[in-house]
């Protein structure tokens with residue numbers, strides 16, 4: 001009894017500590033123990049010192065040690081409670097005050113989010129929550145020419161760009177406010193007018209080549225010092241469609257001797273002809289503008305105006321976009337606005353992944369990818385479909401912190417994190433790839449009891465009923481040889497021989513596990529034909545060299561719900577998608 005009680009206290013203390021940043025609360029543990037064993041209430045005075053001692057011991061362990069203990073000794077604690085990935089701590093943010101932090105995630109909605117562009121989102125959301133501030137989602141769709149916005153991906157989307165919201169929701173990164181930049185053209189025009197009046201902006205009619213040449217030389221063009229009145233009237237005309245076929249852009253006066261030529265009088269607006277490049281939200285834009293949109297702000301202009309108007313306090317940006325921060329600083333200076341803190345983090349390099357949107361769309365057109373959810377893509381949609389846990393991806397990305405150093409990650413890192421979380425909870429089933437029918441000699445019916453998880457006493461059962469002394473089972477082609485001894489897990493030791501073109505299995509005299517160990521017999525899984533289902537698994541092509549593998553799986557699978565992840569013994573983890581006409585469709589997760 002005493003040992004059992006100690007074990008219970010230890011277990012509940014670990015679980016409590018793990019859920020509270022590594023520090024268990026004595027009172028919480030006492031409450032839990034009394035709740036579980038009300039009869040202990042009478043002995044409370046004698047138990048409290050024991051709990052205090054165990055709490056003190058457990059609290060000296062690191063969070064990781066606690067996790068490992070739970071995983072090894074009490075994995076059901078991880079299942080029973082809300083499972084948390086290993087915690088990580090983000091460094092404090094410069095200039096951040098609780099309640100005053102405003103962050104934003106500002107993707108270009110020309111495709112779904114992928115592993116390469118969610119870092120800014122996760123950091124922005126996480127920091128806004130840490131500092132009890134505001135997290136804004138801003139959809140930056142002001143370039144219908146080179147980054148044509150993609151309005152919808154899923155058929156049931158009601159709102160524009162809803163697919164991005166779904167990605168955010170999956171991470172539980174709910175935005176406090178949502179803006180679409182193509183709704184805000186009037187705002188950009190108004191601020192531009194203010195800046196034209198101040199002489200900070202000017203309308204330039206130089207050709208691309210002239211602009212590049214002058215930039216290289218650090219020279220001003222003839223338009224830089226035009227009268228403000230002329231600039232203002234041309235600007236108004238351009239908004240309504242004038243100079244459509246001429247080189248007309250709006251530029252901001254910066255520093256013509258800046259060491260980076262692209263900073264020199266960068267472009268704030270350019271004309272995009274809606275007849276050539278219609279914006280997919282054209283109707284709603286025309287509705288508020290009163291005419292077609294001809295003049296579009298560049299990324300740097302619109303983004304800066306919005307960051308200011310939305311009160312953004314901290315911006316997370318990859319180091320390679322440092323140039324944008326410099327460009328944007330000219331607006332802040334000219335308008336006498338306070339520039340937000342910008343955190344430049346290092347780039348994450350993903351090995352062996354296609355992230356380029358044009359390559360993905362090209363591949364979809366050619367039929368290489370079946371959609372944005374294709375198993376070969378690193379889109380968030382694909383990870384979701386395959387059954388990854390959002391917290392695994394979140395941990396992978398946020399563990400990198402905000403340092404400006406570059407980091408390389410491979411999917412092995414992600415798999416390791418995800419495996420650690422799902423291994424204690426994923427039930428084990430037998431699956432046989434490339435199945436070959438083997439006739440097993442069996443004297444009488446045999447009940448098979450299969451344990452769903454090595455650390456839990458959960459079982460399922462079925463019966464093998466031989467006909468004329470034989471039962472048919474499936475084995476993986478790759479496990480077969482001409483003549484060999486093997487241990488079929490939970491069934492026994494067999495000698496399997498190939499006769500003509502079929503296989504036959506004869507039980508060995510010694511059925512013991514000791515014999516199998518001594519003879520170093522391979523332990524292999526099998527599927528009984530009388531309790532089997534056909535199975536299709538979608539697999540990233542780098543694993544088996546093809547995207548679909550087929551086989552047989554135990555019919556017990558019919559009892560689990562779609563979206564459940566399982567481990568196929570000796571193969572990999574997978575997620576059940578659905579079962580249709582006695583065929584189970586799975587997605588490969590990782591090994």
Ligand SMILES: [Zn+2]
Pocket residue numbers: 203204205206221222223224
């Ligand atoms: Zn010019």
